[in-house]
Every structure is written in C-alpha cells, then in structure tokens.
Amino acid sequence: MSICNERVRGNTQSRTPAARRQAVSLRVMLVDDDDARTAFVTQALLATGNDVVARLSSTEDLLAAVRRVQPDVVLVDMDNPARDVLDNCAAVTQQVPRPIVFFARNSDPDTIAAAVRAGVTAYIVDGLSEPRLKPILDVAIARFREHQKLRDELEEMRTRLADRRDVERAKAMLGKLRKLDEAAAYALLRRSAMARRITIGEAARTMLAAAELFDTPGEP
Amino acid sequence: MKAGLRFKPESGQLTVGYMPLLDSAPLLWAAHRGYFHDAGLSVNLVREVSWASLRDRLAYGALDAAQCLAPMPVAASLGADGVGVPIVTGLCLSHGGSAITLSRSIAHRLGITPGMNPVESARAVGRFVQTGGRLRLAHVFAFSMHHYLLRDWLALGGVDLDSEAIEFRVAPPPQMVRLLESGAVDGFCVGEPWNTAAMRGNLGVIVTPTSAIWEGNVDKVLGVTQEWATTHPQTHRALIAAVMLALRDLATRDVVREMTGLLLKRKVLSVPEAWIDAAFHGPDAISPPRFAHGLTAFPRRSQMMWCALQMLRWRQWAKPLPLAALSAQVCDGAAFADAAAALHFPLPAYDTVREGGGEVELGLDGTTIESRFISGDQLDPENPAAYLTARGWLPDAAQAVITG
Numbered sequence: 001m002s003i004c005n006e007r008v009r010g011n012t013q014s015r016t017p018a019a020r021r022q023a024v025s026l027r028v029m030l031v032d033d034d035d036a037r038t039a040f041v042t043q044a045l046l047a048t049g050n051d052v053v054a055r056l057s058s059t060e061d062l063l064a065a066v067r068r069v070q071p072d073v074v075l076v077d078m079d080n081p082a083r084d085v086l087d088n089c090a091a092v093t094q095q096v097p098r099p100i101v102f103f104a105r106n107s108d109p110d111t112i113a114a115a116v117r118a119g120v121t122a123y124i125v126d127g128l129s130e131p132r133l134k135p136i137l138d139v140a141i142a143r144f145r146e147h148q149k150l151r152d153e154l155e156e157m158r159t160r161l162a163d164r165r166d167v168e169r170a171k172a173m174l175g176k177l178r179k180l181d182e183a184a185a186y187a188l189l190r191r192s193a194m195a196r197r198i199t200i201g202e203a204a205r206t207m208l209a210a211a212e213l214f215d216t217p218g219e220p
Numbered sequence: 221m222k223a224g225l226r227f228k229p230e231s232g233q234l235t236v237g238y239m240p241l242l243d244s245a246p247l248l249w250a251a252h253r254g255y256f257h258d259a260g261l262s263v264n265l266v267r268e269v270s271w272a273s274l275r276d277r278l279a280y281g282a283l284d285a286a287q288c289l290a291p292m293p294v295a296a297s298l299g300a301d302g303v304g305v306p307i308v309t310g311l312c313l314s315h316g317g318s319a320i321t322l323s324r325s326i327a328h329r330l331g332i333t334p335g336m337n338p339v340e341s342a343r344a345v346g347r348f349v350q351t352g353g354r355l356r357l358a359h360v361f362a363f364s365m366h367h368y369l370l371r372d373w374l375a376l377g378g379v380d381l382d383s384e385a386i387e388f389r390v391a392p393p394p395q396m397v398r399l400l401e402s403g404a405v406d407g408f409c410v411g412e413p414w415n416t417a418a419m420r421g422n423l424g425v426i427v428t429p430t431s432a433i434w435e436g437n438v439d440k441v442l443g444v445t446q447e448w449a450t451t452h453p454q455t456h457r458a459l460i461a462a463v464m465l466a467l468r469d470l471a472t473r474d475v476v477r478e479m480t481g482l483l484l485k486r487k488v489l490s491v492p493e494a495w496i497d498a499a500f501h502g503p504d505a506i507s508p509p510r511f512a513h514g515l516t517a518f519p520r521r522s523q524m525m526w527c528a529l530q531m532l533r534w535r536q537w538a539k540p541l542p543l544a545a546l547s548a549q550v551c552d553g554a555a556f557a558d559a560a561a562a563l564h565f566p567l568p569a570y571d572t573v574r575e576g577g578g579e580v581e582l583g584l585d586g587t588t589i590e591s592r593f594i595s596g597d598q599l600d601p602e603n604p605a606a607y608l609t610a611r612g613w614l615p616d617a618a619q620a621v622i623t624g
Contacts, residue, residue, distance in 0.1 A: 061404075063389065078277075081392040087301075088362045088390035116280040121272075149295035 006035040026128075026136060029054040029071035031082055033063065034147075041075070041143045048139055058082035063089060063096055073133060075140050078116065086123050111137060118144040163201030171203035226562040227260065229455040235264045235457075237274045237286035240488040241393065242412050242496065243314040243440050244287055245479055245616040246511060250466035252482055259462040261455070267488075270392065278443060279305035284452075285459060287313060288443035291527040293550045295363040297446070298528065300537045306446035308348045309519045310555035312512040313440040313467070316431030318366050319415040320373060322407035323400050327425035328357070332581040338428040338594055358391045358399060358408040365439050368530040369430040375611070376433075376595060381534070400424055408432065411439075413495040415568025434576075435592040437515070438523045448554055456552070460559040464517065468565075471513035508563045515566050515582050516555050516589050521547035522572035522601040529599070529607055532621060540623045543604050547572075572601035 019096055032038045042052045054069045056062060058080045066074065066089060076086060111134060118141045124133055169187065174185040182209060193203035234256075247265060250256055256263040266283065268274040275292060278285045288307065294300075296307040306556040322332060330344040345355065359367040367388070371381055379386060391399055396414045399405045401423050407412075409430065418424030430437060442463060449456050469475050480496050483489055488495060524547040531537040552572050560567055566583045573580040576593035593599075599607045608618035 016313050059395075078273045079269050080273075081269045081395070083272035084392060085390045087270075087272040088388075113280045116276050116282060121276060 025049050025051060026132065027051045027053045027070070028076060028136060029065065029069060029074045030058065031056050031058065031076040031080055031086070033057050033080060034077065037144070037147045040147055041140055044139045045136065046145045048135065050136060058097070062086060070125075072125050073136055076121055078119040078121050083121070084179055089123070104157075108134075111141075114141050119148070120144045126174040129170070144196070159201065163199070163204070166201055166204040166208060170207045173208070227454045227458040227461070229260050229458045231284075231450045231455050232260055233262050233264075234284045234455065234459065234527060235266055235282070237266050237268050237277060237283040239269075239271065239274065239287060240267055242483070242489065243317055243511070244488055245483065246313050246463050246466045246552045247287060248482055248486060248488070249470060249475070249479060250462045253466065253469065255462040255465045256459075258465075259458040261458055261462060263459075263462075264388050270285065271364070271611075272445070275307075278307065278445060278461065279303050281445075281448075282344075284448060284455075285442060285444045288441050289361055289364045290438045290441050290523065291363040291365065291368065291530070293441065293443050293544065294527045295531065295536070297536060297546060297550050298531070298541065300531055301363060306549065307443045308446045308449050308550055308552045309441040310449070310456060310552035310559070310601065311442040311463060311520050312517045312523075313436045313438055313442055313463070313517060314512055314567075315510045316429060316437055317436075317439050317510065318369070318409055318411045320407065320409045320427045321400070321415045321418050321428045322404075322427050323424055324422065326406045332425060332427060334427075335424055336427070338373055339376050341427050342373050342375075342379070344377070345374060346377035346379045349383070354385050354387070355406045356387045356389060356404070358389045358396060358405045358410075360393055360410055361390060363527075365430065365437055365527075366409040366411070367525070368534070369433050369437065371435050371530075371534055372595075373428065373430075375450050382457075397423065397518050398419060413489065413491055416495050417491060426458050431510070433594050438512070438519070441519060446549070449555065453555070456555050457559045457562070459554055461562055464559055464563055464565060467511050467513045467517055470511040503561060515568055515587050518560075518568045518582065519553070520568075520572055520582075521550045521551050521553075522575045522599060524550045525601055525604055526570075526575055526599055528602060532608065533611060540621055542624050543622045544624050566574040574601070575599040 016035070019083055028045055030038055030041060030052060038055050042055065045052050053071050054065055056065055057135055062082055062085050074086060076083060108130065115137060120140045122133065122140070170186040170189055171182055174180055174183065174188060178185070180188065189203050189207070192207070193200045196203065198206075205213075222480070236247060238247050251263060251265055268286075269275070271289060273297065274283070274286050278286045278288070279296065288309065289517070290312070292301070293307040293309050296303060298304060322330070327333070330348050332341045332344050349355070357370060359370050360368065370570070374381060374386060390403060391405070391408070393410050393414055396408045396410045397417050400408065400418055401421070407424070407427075415424070415426050419426050442454060442460065470479065480493060483496060484493060523542055528546055529542060530541055532541060551571065553568065557567055566585060566587050568582055569584045572580060573582055573591060575591045576598035578592055579588045579590055581587070582589045597610055605615070605618040605622050609615050
C-alpha cells in the first residue's frame with residue numbers, strides 16, 4: 001500500500017462543492033498494514049459518503065503525509081507501530097500546520113472503549129466535533145470487528161480440521177495399543193479430556209505427543 | 221518468600237502489558253521465577269507494539285497494569301496526553317538505560333567523539349546550529365524521558381529548541397537504526413540495545429548515556445489507572461511485591477545470562493545475543509539498563525514534578541499546573557510502602573528529595589540514593605518555580621503557572 005493510493009474518492013465526487021460542505025463527508029486517512037482490512041474499511045467509508053484521501057502503511061513518513069493530504073480524521077490500527085508517531089503529532093503541535101488531537105479528549109467513553117476493544121483508534125484535526133466523527137468511528141469499529149470475526153472463524157475452522165485429524169489418529173493408536181473398538185477409544189479420549197478440562201482435540205494431541213516420546217529410540 | 225501471604229488480592233487474574241525492550245525484564249523475570257504466583261496472582265503478560273496502544277488499553281481497562289514510560293502517568297493524570305484517564309504508579313522499574321546516538325557523519329562533522337563530556341558535545345551542536353546547521357533527531361514517545369533528556373542535553377549547549385534548526389521526530393525503537401542508516405534522521409535517543417546496534421553496525425557514535433545528564437533518572441514505572449488502584453488496593457500491593465522480588469534478583473549480576481536467555485526465548489528482542497549481552501554488561505556497555513531496586517524503586521513525587529516541569533518547559537502543557545497535588549496523585553507511595561514492609565525491604569522516610577542534590581537521604585534507616593544533574597543545579601520540591609526561572613522563565617510566569 002503506498003501513497004499512490006491517495007484520493008480514493010467516494011460518491012461525493014459528483015456533488016457540488018456546496019453540497020459537499022453540507023454533507024457529513026470527511027477526509028479520512030487510513031494507516032493499517034493489513035491490506036485486506038484497509039480495503040474492507042475503505043469500502044465502508046466510501047459507501048457512507050466519505051473521502052478516503054490516503055491509505056498508508058506504518059513504514060511511510062506519516063508526518064509528511066499528514067502535512068500534505070491534510071485529513072480531517074486519521075484512522076489507525078491500534079496495533080500499528082506507527083501509533084507513537086501519530087501521538088507525537090498531537091503532543092507537539094508546533095511542527096504540524098493542522099494539529100491533530102487524539103480523539104478521546106471530548107468523546108463518549110463508551111465509543112472509545114468499543115474502539116479500543118475492536119482495535120481501532122482515531123486522530124482528528126482540532127475543532128472537528130464529535131457528532132461528525134462518530135459515524136466514521138462507528139463504521140470503522142464495525143468493520144474492524146467483522147474483520148476480526150472472519151479471522152476468528154478461519155482460525156476456528158483450521159482448529160476444527162486439525163482436531164478431527166488428530167482425534168482420528170489418536171483413536172487409531174488407542175485401538176491398536178489397547179485393543180479397543182472405535183467407540184470405546186473415543187469414549188476413553190473424551191473421559192481423559194473431561195477429567196483434565198481440555199478439549200478432545202487437545203487430549204488427542206497430548207496423547208500423540210506422549211506416544212511419539214515412547215517411540216523415540218533411546219540413546220545408543 | 222511468599223510475597224502474597226499478607227495480601228488478599230481482590231482479583232487474582234491480571235493482564236499486564238509490556239513493550240518488547242530490554243527493560244521489560246522485571247516483569248518477565250517475575251513470571252519466570254513464579255513470583256506472581258507466590259503473590260496469589262495469575263498474570264497474563266501481553267506484548268504491545270506501541271506506547272500509545274499500551275496506554276489506551278491501560279486507560280480503557282483492557283490491561284490491569286503496564287510497564288509505562290515514567291512521564292506517562294503525569295501526562296495522563298494531567299490530561300496532556302489527550303486521553304486524560306489518570307494513571308498512577310507505585311513502583312519504578314528502571315533508571316537510565318537509554319543513550320543519545322548521532323550518525324557517524326554528523327558526529328564527525330561536529331567533532332564529537334565517544335566519551336566526550338555531554339556538555340561539550342551539546343556545545344558542538346550549539347555551534348553547528350548557530351552557523352545554520354539543522355538536525356533531525358528521533359525519540360520514542362512524546363511523553364518519555366528519552367524526549368526530555370534529549371532536549372535537556374541540547375539545552376546544555378545553548379541550542380534554541382524553539383527554532384526550526386532541530387526537528388524532533390518519533391519512531392518505533394526497532395526502526396531507529398534503519399532510519400539512521402537511510403539518513404532519515406541524524407541521531408536519536410533510545411533504549412538499548414539500539415545504541416549498541418548502531419555503534420556495532422558502524423553507523424553511529426554513542427554521544428552519551430542519558431544517565432550522565434540526570435544520574436538516577438527514572439525511566440520506566442509500573443502503571444495502573446487511579447480507578448483500578450482504588451478498587452484493587454490489595455492486588456496492586458501483591459503485584460508490586462512480586463515485581464520487587466524480581467528487581468532484587470536483577471540487581472545481582474548472576475542472573476544476567478539466564479535473563480538474556482529468557483529475552484531471546486520469548487523473542488522480546490530479535491538481535492544478536494552479543495548485543496543484549498553488551499547492553500547488560502559488556503565492554504561497550506555505555507548505557508546498561510539499571511533496574512530499580514530497594515529505595516530507588518520508590519516513585520518519588522519530586523521525580524514526577526521534574527516530568528511535569530518538562531511538559532511546561534517544552535510547551536506540552538500551557539495551562540496552570542497544580543504541581544504538588546498532581547505529583548501526590550500520581551505516586552502511590554502507600555502501595556509501595558505496604559509491599560516493601562511485607563517483604564522487609566527498606567522503607568522511605570520522605571516522598572520527595574532535592575533532585576540533583578547528589579547523595580540524598582530517602583530511607584527510614586538513613587539509606588541514601590543518587591540524584592545528580594549534569595547542569596549542576598537542583599530541583600527543590602519546595603520551590604519548583606525556581607527550576608523554571610533558572611531556565612529563563614520570568615519569575616511571575618513561573619509562579620503563576622505552578623498553582624500549588
């Protein structure tokens with residue numbers, strides 16, 4: 001993602017300047033190293049009639065970008081190493097023509113708490129009122145959450161597949177070692193998992209790991 | 221020693237944030253040695269990638285406690301950080317540990333050599349700036365000792381910090397060496413091992429450890445929100461006691477090897493082992509992190525006053541500032557004293573000292589600590605306005621801005 005992505009325009013482009021001024025449209029700069037999420041958030045911001053004036057990654061010169069594109073709002077992934085760079089803009093105002101102020105100063109604590117949980121933060125240009133910021137922040141929070149949900153689901157699916165594979169292998173091993181049929185092997189695994197308060201997949205992996213230890217030939 | 225026996229934590233499950241730096245060692249060590257467990261706590265240590273995200277998560281309750289830069293609680297309690305959720309501290313974690321490095325070419329041009337007196341090197345910068353020279357210098361965070369001690373050093377040389385000659389930038393510590401190499405900055409003030417890395421890579425000259433500018437400066441503290449400290453007094457004390465035990469271990473040199481192994485194993489730093497080693501105690505150890513222990517771990521109100529005065533001095537705060545009340549609010553001395561008493565560690569007799577006063581008495585048993593400014597002056601906690609007037613402020617302005 002580079003500065004070449006500046007000025008991704010929304011449907012405000014066709015409006016007259018006067019109409020634009022009246023609309024809620026704001027100039028948003030996105031700082032996120034996750035390309036997929038950036039696209040996801042951009043789409044939602046454009047759909048709500050805002051301008052995404054720059055999309056940047058943490059390695060770029062953010063201070064220069066802020067000076068050049070003069071955004072109203074900077075939305076940034078909370079776990080972006082560039083957070084401290086942006087925070088400095090807020091603290092040392094003499095170096096930036098349009099000072100950026102951390103959003104939390106006059107904002108609703110519930111919205112901020114939600115943003116922190118979702119992992120997104122915003123910096124606004126001094127003077128931008130909270131009612132104008134809130135819709136953008138809400139869109140970002142929602143999109144960050146959805147993105148996280150997708151990632152969690154993917155992770156869960158991977159775990160479930162791994163579980164199924166490992167449980168099958170553990171059952172087969174138990175069948176061979178303890179001469180158990182499939183149902184009895186599964187019941188034994190489940191009892192073991194319940195007793196140790198772990199998932200059946202974890203119980204299977206523990207068992208396989210232990211078996212591997214016993215299979216390892218001793219030192220010569 | 222079962223640190224938790226005296227305390228009954230309101231909540232046994234804690235999430236504690238840290239930055240992957242050498243001086244996260246006290247927290248990692250407390251976990252490694254089971255001191256949290258002994259204190260009746262189950263601590264989940266969470267790695268953060270920026271001070272801003274660490275602060276936000278602490279302020280909004282995603283973290284119960286965190287390794288903070290020393291000025292962060294003051295900035296938060298004052299509202300200077302833009303968040304304004306008050307943070308307090310009951311324990312200092314480390315002192316000094318950072319250093320100022322200039323690129324080889326700039327150091328050469330200015331005639332600055334390693335080991336030069338910091339006042340002389342600052343004067344060299346002053347002469348450079350007077351003849352039209354400009355420098356871009358990086359530090360780690362707006363509210364950091366790195367930032368303030370870098371400015372303090374430049375001020376020693378008569379550099380006008382309001383002019384455009386010096387451009388201050390913030391960069392994540394792991395990017396510092398790359399920025400120096402690419403020429404994006406001319407120097408930086410950062411913790412170890414990044415100064416050692418720049419020197420070993422033949423890219424930079426270590427000008428001075430910040431401990432030379434203020435010997436005994438507090439670098440990192442253990443921060444919690446004021447609200448959390450109020451609602452979790454016993455948990456706070458148990459947590460402090462556990463980290464105190466880790467600090468005691470780290471004060472003895474024989475754990476350095478094991479600690480280095482732990483830092484590498486937990487991937488806190490992905491640099492050659494020799495750099496970590498050097499930063500701890502090697503031949504190039506110009507700025508070893510000196511972990512707090514005993515009474516140097518006691519958060520003194522006068523240290524926090526110094527931080528607040530820098531916010532005034534460098535215009536991060538331009539409104540009246542209740543210095544005495546603010547510093548009292550930020551330092552949870554009672555939590556420190558209770559934890560120290562439980563461990564039979566030395567107890568403080570005062571909550572302020574004359575900063576810069578040299579060897580000053582702090583302990584009930586007469587224990588002293590060191591606090592020296594290279595400028596040779598002092599910060600008298602009874603007359604903090606004098607600190608500003610000694611730096612060119614009009615007496616009326618200094619008296620007016622400090623409101624008790």
